[in-house]
Amino acid sequence: MQRTRITVFDTTLRDGEQSPGCSMNVQEKLRLAHQLDRLGVDVIEAGFPIASEGDFAAVQAIAATVSRPTIAGLARACPLDIERAWQALKHAARPRIHVFLATSDIHLKHKLRIPRQQCLEQAAEGVSLAKSFCEDVEFSPEDATRTDPDFLCQVLEAVVAAGATTLNIPDTVGYTTPWEFGELIRTIRKKVKGIEKATISAHCHDDLGLAAANSLAAIAAGARQVECTINGIGERAGNASLEEIVMAMRVRQDHLAYDTNVLSEQLYPTSQLLSEITGVAVQPNKAIIGRNAFAHEAGIHQDGMLKNPLTYEIMTPQSVGVPDSKLVLGKHSGRHALGIRCEQLGFHFERQDLDRVYRRFVLLADKIKRVEDHHLLELLSETQAPPSKPQPAYTDTAPLARAATVNTALRDGSQHPGTPFPGAISRNLKSPVLPLNSMAEHHSDPEDYLWGV
Numbered sequence: 079m080q081r082t083r084i085t086v087f088d089t090t091l092r093d094g095e096q097s098p099g100c101s102m103n104v105q106e107k108l109r110l111a112h113q114l115d116r117l118g119v120d121v122i123e124a125g126f127p128i129a130s131e132g133d134f135a136a137v138q139a140i141a142a143t144v145s146r147p148t149i150a151g152l153a154r155a156c157p158l159d160i161e162r163a164w165q166a167l168k169h170a171a172r173p174r175i176h177v178f179l180a181t182s183d184i185h186l187k188h189k190l191r192i193p194r195q196q197c198l199e200q201a202a203e204g205v206s207l208a209k210s211f212c213e214d215v216e217f218s219p220e221d222a223t224r225t226d227p228d229f230l231c232q233v234l235e236a237v238v239a240a241g242a243t244t245l246n247i248p249d250t251v252g253y254t255t256p257w258e259f260g261e262l263i264r265t266i267r268k269k270v271k272g273i274e275k276a277t278i279s280a281h282c283h284d285d286l287g288l289a290a291a292n293s294l295a296a297i298a299a300g301a302r303q304v305e306c307t308i309n310g311i312g313e314r315a316g317n318a319s320l321e322e323i324v325m326a327m328r329v330r331q332d333h334l335a336y337d338t339n340v341l342s343e344q345l346y347p348t349s350q351l352l353s354e355i356t357g358v359a360v361q362p363n364k365a366i367i368g369r370n371a372f373a374h375e376a377g378i379h380q381d382g383m384l385k386n387p388l389t390y391e392i393m394t395p396q397s398v399g400v401p402d403s404k405l406v407l408g409k410h411s412g413r414h415a416l417g418i419r420c421e422q423l424g425f426h427f428e429r430q431d432l433d434r435v436y437r438r439f440v441l442l443a444d445k446i447k448r449v450e451d452h453h454l455l456e457l458l459s460e461t462q463a464p465p466s467k468p469q470p471a472y473t474d475t476a477p478l479a480r481a482a483t484v485n486t487a488l489r490d491g492s493q494h495p496g497t498p499f500p501g502a503i504s505r506n507l508k509s510p511v512l513p514l515n516s517m518a519e520h521h522s523d524p525e526d527y528l529w530g531v
């Protein structure tokens with residue numbers, strides 16, 4: 079069956095970064111942007127250049143070094159913002175200016191204090207100015223789902239006439255429902271003159287836990303771009319989660335005849351990298367990438383899983399990149415295995431950097447025998463990140479670790495009792511802190527050769 083291609087617009091670095099505790103510096107944003115590129119997203123919203131010097135520098139650095147996806151920068155519908163966004167984006171291989179202006183009466187009256195007519199003009203002028211710099215211009219009527227639909231269509235018509243190529247419909251406050259949002263998209267398609275020249279996009283927030291469902295409803299109604307974030311991070315309850323939307327389309331192909339360019343095996347590594355950078359853990363029961371997403375504790379479930387995993391699993395852990403627990407890391411492991419596991423966790427090292435991590439790894443493996451993912455993440459964050467950040471996916475509750483352990487044993491025919499699922503951690507397993515400059519005495523290059531790496 080021919081499946082319709084959906085553009086995945088990732089806003090982890092912009093809307094996601096706006097969530098408490100998730101701010102990132104330029105280097106961290108650059109690292110994540112390269113991983114988003116590996117993941118296969120079509121558009122990376124790299125930041126809001128007028129917001130700060132750091133945001134400007136991050137957008138500029140990403141625009142200069144990440145060339146496959148489109149790089150977008152956010153701007154309010156005013157000349158200063160739009161010019162600043164263009165300054166940050168102008169060296170991108172595929173730049174996009176994303177202009178936004180609130181359109182709901184509640185925002186116009188209480189926040190912007192402007193009448194509808196001024197809003198209409200300002201939106202069109204903003205898009206015209208952006209278009210004078212850049213062919214690819216997106217417009218978002220903020221709080222669209224609480225905007226009078228007739229006025230919304232009027233604004234959308236004006237910005238399409240001014241040259242907008244993507245019309246993004248934000249459910250800014252996470253208020254809509256799938257049925258209502260689908261209907262709104264259909265109304266826009268029917269009423270806005272010139273709509274066929276633009277791509278309709280959905281941007282949903284999760285205040286009622288409906289962001290992924292609303293995004294899918296918009297797609298079913300004709301939206302062809304979806305805006306989302308890794309781990310669903312974002313303002314308040316967050317944005318629609320990229321992994322949930324992508325995997326819903328993949329797992330339910332029978333019902334959702336859509337496709338994306340996302341490499342699903344990169345979902346878990348990307349999620350882990352974001353958690354490691356921000357220090358914000360993924361909730362254990364989070365769909366797709368939470369540490370319990372593939373864990374089975376109840377006896378009936380375990381019995382079914384042992385007989386056939388299809389009884390309780392609608393996708394395999396491997397399909398979303400959960401590392402294969404058969405690759406046991408211990409003191410006999412070499413750089414190759416370590417490098418692969420680091421990549422599965424979202425860390426890509428040049429040889430020299432891998433050597434540095436490897437020396438610390440060997441010291442650790444000598445002490446604790448078997449190095450689990452959480453030990454490795456801790457070691458990597460001690461090497462790279464400020465030590466004050468908490469570990470991702472950290473728990474001190476035994477039942478969770480136990481549930482996760484069952485999963486590993488079920489999947490790994492060789493049964494490793496006591497092996498926690500990737501991400502599970504208990505305080506007493508915490509790895510010893512090692513000095514940054516310690517040198518391991520063994521496992522030199524020739525020895526790696528002996529170990530077949």
Ligand code: KIV
Pocket residue numbers: 093178218219220221246248249250251281283
């Ligand atoms: O939620 C929202 O309305 C936004 C816009 C800037 C697109 O993030």
Ligand code: ZN
Pocket residue numbers: 093248250281283313317
């Ligand atoms: Zn938003």
